[in-house]
Amino acid sequence: MKLHFYKYQGAGNDFIMVDNRNLSFPKINTHLINKLCDRRFGIGADGLILLEPSKNEDFTMVYFNADGNEGSMCGNGGRCIVAFAKQLGIITDRTTFNAVDGLHYATIANEIVSLKMIDVSEIKVTDSYVFLNTGSPHHVLFSKNIAKINVKESGAKIRYGAPYFEVGTNVNFVEKITANSFKVRTYERGVEDETLACGTGVTAVAIAAHITNKTNENSIKVEVLGGDLEVSFEKVKNKYTNIFLKGPSQFVFEGKIAI
């Protein structure tokens, strides 16, 4: 059988997209998804995303990490599936869709997608790190010169260490640039390596920077290895709400692969 796939990237976080409206994709086949995401033996990607039907919304997003396991929310993948839904003619310039963490509203104009993320109120702030869940779990560390960090090695130690262990977390290393801009490098759980960008990660970083008073702004620019993203939010009492992740989402190529 041949699988028709589409490849997308959002700030260098890359995804295999499959139109699974007929529900024919074998999604319990972890080995197959892992192989499709392999950069030598497959198409190559940080994750695979299925676009499926939804009863009340435009579509449903089902996200798998590159290791083949179904993941928690993927912010850049969420932005890319909006561009994919537009390419398939399912939406025009705005949408509401289902994902693992609930409903997401998004707009798209000229390959720039702005995606509404879940509200965040539970935030653990310690002397050395901040931990929060923006759809996926994120450990955030502020540092001086992140270019020098071995993200794969240091990220893996935190991801597999206490208090996370096997369940794990994503790990973000952050450096402040200006009053409202930060540089971020992320170790992604499920890819088990540094990726060029992580959408739920930069969202977590913007909120962590705000709650620890590293910025007073509520529109934050974030520079990642694969490009630039923006996060905006409102803080109402102890809750971060109306959180939007904005940045480019681009179609790269499409093809057919034997599965």
Ligand SMILES: N[C@@H](CCC[C@H](N)C(=O)O)C(=O)O
């Ligand atoms: N790249 C993603 C994050 C995906 C989730 C993560 N790998 C996990 O399972 O925790 C993003 O853009 O948010």
